[in-house]
Amino acid sequence: MADIKLELDEKNHGAFNLYDEGTKIGEMTVSIKPDLLTVYHTGVDENQGGKGYAKQLLDNMVAYARNNNLKVRALCPYVHAQFTRHPEEFADIWLKEA
Template identity: 40%
Template sequence: MADIEITITDDGDKGAYRTPVEGSEVGAELTWHRRGDARVADHTFTPPAARGKGIAFKLVQAMIDDARANGFKIKPLCPYVVAQFDKHPEWADLRA
């Protein structure tokens, strides 16, 4: 899959990682809310026609990269994010 452009929003207590999806009016997103010093990854969505192309993984990777750059921990709550943390033991240091 080609690189995608991810927009990061941080409204203090909540935020998201989003990308437009070609051919869809709705983009893909990973949303989070703050709990203490951690960000709780609570929801991931990719439009049905774009699933299986690695878009959701790229959103999770953007959150991982952001956590490494900005020093926060991630509490995976969304089942997809939990599964990715389980598949990537190298992220264990970021798990809240």
């Protein structure tokens, strides 16, 4: 079973890292400011595709944003696509840019 851990440096840059039996198999890179979580990239190892891991990373990030009252800037193409396809699901956290 995969495990997701938010790992940040001293500047609050880092990632939601996805581990399977201790081996990193995916990540969602982010930076966090007091009211804002910016998502830059989501990636899962090629040989792990089709297992729903990107969605697990998305769900984990969304829960974190909601729990910490953060808006999300979706610069990552995957996250932006999910927010665009399901705007009602993410309306409370999505910071839409003009």
